Amino acid sequence: MTQPNRIGGGLIDRSKEIKFRFNDKHLKGFEGDTLASALLANGQRLVGRSFKYHRPRGIFTAGSEEPNALVQLRTGAHQEPNTRATMVELFDGLRATSQNHRGSLENDLMAVTDWLSPFLSAGFYYKTFMWPKAFWEKFYEPAIRSSAGLGRLSMKEDPDIYDKGFLHCDLLVIGAGPAGLAAALAAGRTGARVILADEDFQPGGRLTAETLEVDGMAGADWAAQAMAELAAMDNVRVMIRTTVYGAYDHGIYGALERCTDHLADSGGKPRQILWRIYSRRAVLAAGSTERPIAFGNNDRPGVMLAGAVRTYVNRFGVAPGREVAVFTNNDDGWRTAADLTEKGVHVRAVIDCRDRAAPVQLPDVRHIRGASVVDTVGRKGLKSITLTDGQVLPVDCLAVSGGWNPAVHLTCHQRGRPEWRDDINAFVPAGSLPVGMAVAGAANGSMTLAAALAEGRAQAEAQISDLGFTPVQAEAPNAEDEPHEGVAFWYVKESRKRAWLDQQNDVTVKDVKLSHREGYRSVELLKRYTTLGMATDQGKTANIPALAIMAECTGKSIPETGTTIFRPPYTPVPMGALAGRSRGKDFRPYRLTPSHKWAEEHGASFVNVGNWLRAEWYVQGDEKGWRDSVDREAKTTREKVGICDVTTLGKIDIKGRDAGAFLDKVYSNTFSTLKVGKVRYGLMLREDGICYDDGTTARLGENHYVMTTTTANAVLVFRRMEFARQCLWPNMDVHMISTTDGWAQFAVAGPKSRDLLRKVVDKEFDLSNEAFPFMGCGEITVCGGTPARLFRISFSGELAYEIAVPARYGNSMMGVLMEAGKEFGAAPYGTEALGVMRIEKGHATGNELNGQTTAYNIGLGKMVSQKKECIGNVLSQRPEMIREDAVRLMGFRPVDRSKKLIAGSHFINKGEDAVMENDQGWMTSVAFSPNLGHSIGLGFVKRGHERKGEIIRAVSPVHGTEMEVEIVSAHFVDPEGERLRG
Template sequence: MTQVFRIEGGLINRAKPLSFQFNGRAMQGYEGDTLASALLANGQRLVGRSFKYHRPRGIFTAGSEEPNALVQLREGAFQEPNTRATVAELFDGLTARSQNHRGSLEFDLMAVNDLLSPFLTAGFYYKTFMWPKAFWETLYEPVIRAAAGLGRLSMEEDPDKYDKGFLHCDLLVIGAGPAGLSAALLAGRSGARVILADEDFRMGGRLNAETLAIGDQTGADWAASTVAELAAMANVSLMPRTTVYGAYDHGIYGALERRTDHLAHSNGKPRQVLWRIYSKRTVLCAGATERPIAFGNNDRPGVMLAGAVRAYVNRYGAAPGKRVAVFTNNDDGWRTAHDLAAKGIAVAAVIDVREKAGVTAPNGVESFLGCRVVDIKGRKGIKSVILSNGQAILTDCLAVSGGWNPNVHLTCHQRGKPVWREELNAFVPGRDLPVGMVVAGAAKGEMTLGAALKDGADQAAEVLTALGRSVPAGDRPTAEDEPSTGTAFWYVKESSKRAWLDLQNDVTVKDVKLSQQEGFRSVEHLKRYTTLGMATDQGKTANIPALAVMADCTGKTIPETGTTIFRPPYTPVPIGALGGRARGRNFRPTRLTTSHQWAQDQGAVFVEVGPWLRAQWYPKEGETHWRDSVDREVKGTRRSVGICDVTTLGKIDVQGRDAAEFLNRVYANGFAKLAVGRVRYGLMLREDGMVMDDGTTARLGECHYVMTTTTANAVNVFRHLEFCRQCLWPGMDVHIISATEQFAQYAVAGPNARNVLQKIVDPEFDLSNEGFPFMACGEVTVCGGTQARLFRISFSGELAYEVAVPARYGDAMIRALMQAGAEYDAVPYGTEALSVMRIEKGHPVGNELTGQTTARDLGMARMVSKKKDCIGNVLSERDGLNDEDGLALVGFKPVDRSRSLKAGAHFVAKGKPVTTENDEGWMSSVAYSPELGHAIGLGFIRRGAERHGEIVVAADLLRGELTEVEITSAHFIDPEGERLRG
């Protein structure tokens, strides 16, 4: 098929022909075409099927408000459903498919729904699929989902890249139509930093679609020369293909820039960029959207908004028909007839609902005043229109104009409510605008070209003055005001056929009347009941006519009936753009310790702990199961010596004259008397008495401490300490800083730990049990003079130390330790072995510190000092937290030692049914103890401390396992702590 509907003129580049495919058929267009204009030029009127009734649909608009012409663009993983053909820029090799039909577009098998329409009215789903209840999931929903809907996802990962960015400006101008260009020009000349954003790929807005003149230039030429002048200004950024989709607090706007959507391949460049624009002031020049008039079969392909017809004819050189009729309630419709005639396209008739119009039809064109279109003949394209006087007019395209709605959307994003302007028959922005926003041009109700140009400059001048800038002198663009009177006329009452309001969601006048009869009086209820305005176009062409129908039903005025509030986004924003680069591995930054490379070289398996990657275990050749590795690491450590990277634990440096008192208040146990060179275990509570975190704090000097936190809680604890310091006790002399990343730290544990460390720590430091006893700490040097800190603390229960060096020495340190440990068969161990050993010792970690456990639950009630005022001790004494029947942390062994245990199992007394009423607690941590040769667990059970030796059932209903377990001490190994003091 050739471009039989291509006509002369327009803003397309005929030197650059482009090939594309629609439903597998090869077609031609030109650079500057949209997919919609190219389809029209090729005579393709039928482009899709409707959502519910599968009615044939054509192109309805020439912009982002398009409800009908949604297509699937591109192929394979690049496939994108629900793309509006009216804004999809044509490129060479573009492929598009129509959506929502079974069989071909021309013969959609699902069109049977249209015959069933008497049953598919408003609230159909609610009324029909009520029962039987079980049918919903098994029958109704799958069938409805298969039948309804729009395009299909590729089900493959999106191969495109998306970016995010930030921009700042004095003045953001939204929309580059006459008002926007006029505003940007004045502001640009003042030297202010201006961003001019427009959703179209060619700036100019309606100027490109109309034949109106500015001075002695055509509107389109003036737009082009103005854009060129703006482009030459260093203080102005032009952002075409950029939709400002949301107005947020304090002058912040969200904008989506389509960077490579108009290219066949993105070539590694981001496809779209999501911008956050910080503006001091904003001029909203979003223009207006034409609205249709509802009448019988007004959804047929070939029915098009009059302004869209002008756009296709004037801008794209594409005729929407060979013989066009116009149906209007305002002067715009007549201008459409003149523009068509000027292009040599036959005008079948102008039909105006008004008895009198101030304008005339082109020569030789018949006009019908006080007349209405009641029906359309032709199914997949118009053959004729039937008028209220009974006359039939032969035509293949009907241009409809029901007046224009100012695009008030962004003025509503901060709860602003539009107000009704009677003389315009439209809502205009209310007074309550987002901070820093003014509105200019058609978006404000200045509907003519001259008024829009003037208003754009006037608003910009006001904003510049408010910003303290002088307003540039010089000529401002002017133009004549075109005729623009109109009348309120919304739908043709005498139409007996269904008349469409919302084309995308298939909502008719009858649906609105029906829901009104059924009691849906509020517009918000009407929307949800009929789904009017809830499609991807958010009812841009549908909402106001529907409101008018509803007002008509109730005998109220439109403003009395109400308006719906618009929310972001103005047009759809892809999830990919909202995600940007933060997906997959890049979802958040990964933190690696400085000895990560070494661990990788050992073949370590890593696990995410908070934002960190930690070695989980180090498999050796021949080990086929993770347990093989972990058991070996535990045994090696307990028998000789093991080394573990503990860098990721939070480290907080605390200094100042009041540091001791500060720690004494943030820890529940006493810290006032901790001696220099000693370490103490600290239990930190929240103010509500629950345990927040635990760790050790070392006193390195008179006024210098180093606190450790659990890996996952490091950030929360630091924030909490800053709160205490700044908000609760601002007079204290204490300062804190996070030192987590500044030090690499290694645990050396096992009977040979001292022997290994003696080879590392420089000889002048005494590591003997007397010289450096359990819970000692100090600054030392290692490996011949490198500054380090040594702590004699133990998580494994063995004789153990932790040595910290400046982070840059982490890699060298782990290698030196392993080398020194070689003669003792030192093993590196990961977080799993660490976990096994801490369970064997009964130390709580995150599994136990859930934010719902108290010191009492953990068996540490005595640690909470009652003599001092510290965070959490007052409320920890609440009765509810001190119930005698309360939970206590104890150990568990399976009665049948060969059985494994499951974390998450709940305890019930032997012989009692496994019900919620009989629940006595739960298993929080489990491990296989290589030392004991059987499974062990930690868990909370009521009155646990008194129940050692009792047998209960651990019920894991998820995995269907009931296991008899014996309650024991949580300290499975070396309960007296002889090893760690050795």
């Protein structure tokens, strides 16, 4: 028999049958079902096992607050654990499996933990796994890890795509129940831009789940009519399957739209979109969540919230049971009994803890006054309940109503502190709400349908009037103020058995009392000690009853005891959605150098340098490893000529009458005296006197400089210079623009570099040493008129130039240079060879300018002028920063030349212990020098400049190595600088 519990009515399409699987069972449902409603229709009450005790659990709610019915959805790489069956829209071919059991769902081997429960009370882990200490790593942790967690990840890459988007509106309406629909209609009719978002796929909220009428028609029909009107408005965007999960500053909301989760296949479309919604105003109409009453064995499959039971009956045409009892502390529970009776589902009794007359007359239903449920029977599905007077009622479904909690979550996301209202026994929004937010309907404590409709409209009109829109006259929808009185009744004291509060985390009444006894009495500590309110449901059904019990223990009122403040997200947001497209290669933006294509075509291997992808070396012929290529490139450059794309260095174009004076402020040395057509090395300090960045700056005209920065600091230096220009020296006539991407720049280095460039640079430009000497620069043309800039600077220490052309010519320029260099044996070189040659030459880079070193440390103390105002020069003179025994940048070579130096090694004098007190400094950079044939290094060592020739030990406790090294000049190659001036 298929769908034995399917009854008449509901908002499902019975003409569209849907096949799905739960574990090994092949089942059927209808379009409009959730997985939960379809499972119930098929009589599947047991759907999962609880986290700690592996108790059999069923479906408890009909919404996103579900604590129990967590299932694993789909298979393979699409597998997703911990989806709430109550939120999963049924689709053809859906496959769901139950979680958290070893062996089958019906016979879970881990259910033994339930028998051990007397030993597993709150704080069990904290108390038990303390000793013996040695057991922790070997035994406890592996055991805990293997049983921890719910569901399983596929461990495969997520094949779906996720997007992010931005939306703007005058009014955001959160929730499409009666209050939200009324709000959206009122605002939409004024012409304001409205976004209406609802987490459900069927808008209408409680209107879809209940039998109350609006304007004389079924609530669901009124909702459909309202939706049709909204859909016809161009200024209204309705977003179903969209959860507004967070309220952020200044009217910004986060929302997750589940675009294709309800389809068997996403069809290449984004699965989910993470929206950032900029709203001028918002109306929160999130409704309310029903809460349970705690009593013995209240977690059995078949025990459900009363509102959920009537939702399944009314909206889905499913009877969660054939013999139903209702246990309530309020009038609302009676409506469940009435709706069920109306649909022909037998209600055996309404057990009302209040000793008073029935608010609704139901002739065929027994009313048991002033009684409670103390226990239940039926391990894998409810069979009977026992009342306080001892009588046993055979039922297969118990609908429990403990009153309703306004969904205040989003009102707390900033500084809102909910306030207790005795008349409805619940917290309502209070304190400072997020800017621009108003709350309407049940979320605001207006619990009746008529009140929700009226308040939704009133709040929207107030908000929209503030923005200058004029509300449109329209008749108010007609609805009733249904009875909703209740009493504060949280748990059944007569129950001897375990009474569950938080079903997801297996927290019982006893655990809360234990937490109180052991001193964990504040709400926040209660949560952490018992795990109450954690995990996917965040205690939406559990927190308030637990709080009430804690209040009872402490003898305080509930508001005195406090409430947990909710943080985003309202419901879980997948990591994939938060990542969006930023994953894998696109994790962050990357930049390609102008000659990237040429490099790809010529055997380059690439390395990430900041956001850039740079060629690290070029493999040629039968080179076996990177060292072969790097050694060849470095040697070729020193002996012939090498070419390297150095575009990634920051370039800042500076103009203005005060350009030179301004550079004097930001550099520690002087630039206003630099002659036009010349380049100078510059050192920048931080305001605290530590070295910040270095580079060369060329003066192309009287009021025109071009600065280069290091690759890593290009953005930061520019930001800092803007700060100096706007905030520190605001009246200087200086203008700057970053041209890093505008010019492709190549280092052409080596004894043949001039010969090579002569073939490329147009003939009218004289490149002779006299006309274009070391540190010269100029604007030239190449290849018959292409504009270019030429700088005679050298990072390698060779006769060298850097030539820049507009970036769009960069790739062809690389080809032109290589073609021209053929006859000289030119080679392209990458960042590794660049690094080798700068170490050979003793140039400092990031390893040396590491944010801890001073100009004095790197031997450039004299560059810090004290005769002018510049950033950092005052604090650079602090005694500690210029002490005579400070470390100095030096070169190092192993005494045994066959040894390989290790960067990060610390220097220790011979005969001293290798301890911090004897530390003499550290090795910053090492490389194998193909030109010298052994390993070389740069590093800082105390009083280094006075210790040339001394043998000292380089110790690396990390590598367990130690070797003797000789302190030498940092300039391993051409210490007199004859080559670069040649």
